[in-house]
Amino acid sequence: MPQNVQKIEDVMCAAPVIPVLVVEDPAKAVPMAEALVRGGLPAIEITLRTPKALEAIKAVADNVKGAIVGAGTVLDGSQYSAAVQAGSQFIVSPGATKTLLDAAETHSVPLLPGAATASEVMFLLESGYSRLKFFPAEQAGGAAYLKSLSSPLAAAKFCPTGGVSLDKAPTYLALPNVLCVGGSWIADAKVIASEDWAGIEERARAASQLATS
Known part of the structure; x- marks a missing residue:
């Protein structure tokens, strides 16, 4: 079953940035x-x-209310099922395997699989996936590398994640094959632990106003 593009695009286009969060304490x-x-x-x-x-x-x-919560770093079918059962509305993985794609076929909750090379993108396109996570973005070649994929692999649209910051995000968002970026700078683990909700809201507001291509 191919990727539900509309469902995952609704998530990717909800705002220019998807915060990537590590939460130790569910109460926070x-x-x-x-x-x-x-x-x-x-x-x-x-x-x-x-x-x-x-x-x-x-x-x-x-x-x-109003939150579209998803699970990241999902590596296998059991994690996929557990995340869906917990209420996840989308699933994100750092890469893609046939086992993970098979698991995605058993759920209506959409998968955003990761890719870092042209071959990986081609594999996912052949598998019916055109909305992808580019990971690890900065370490894999950054915006210049991702731009180079835009012509030969035009069907693929990305959410670059990994080393993306507020300063680097606009360069990614200006690319024709980028729908949003993922980043931890808005609320890293220390900020969450310190309960700096006002600071998180301020950084979120700044990120929400970034322009997409």
């Missing part, structure tokens, strides 16, 4: 997400890098 997930939504960033990726990430996703899904 709701005020964090509320701050992001107030700042204009409704799509929120909570990575499965902590023991209580699924609890954090569920807390946001159940309690934050």
Whole structure:
């Protein structure tokens, strides 16, 4: 089954930036997400890098109006199912395997798979996936590399993630094959732990006003 492009585009085009978040304490997930939504960033990726990430996703899904919460760093079918059960509205992976794509076919919740090379993009296009995560963006060649893919692989549109900052985001967003960027600068783990909700909202507002191509 091919990717549900409309569903994943709704997520990617909700705002110029999707915050990529590492949440240790589920109790902090709701005020964090509320701050992001107030700042204009409704799509929120909570990575499965902590023991209580699924609890954090569920807390946001159940309690934050206007939030589009998704799970990141999903590596296999069991994680995919658990993330969906917790309330994830989209799934993000750092790469793609046939096993993961097979798992995606069993769910209506869309997958945004990662790719870093032309061959990986071609594999995903052949598999019916045209909306992709470019990861790790800066380490894999940055905006210049991604721009070079825009002509030969024009069907693919990306969310670059990995080393993207507020200063670097506009260069990515100006590319014809970029729909949004993913970044942790808006709310890193230390900021979340310190409960700086006003600071998160301020950074979210600045990010929400970045222009896309």
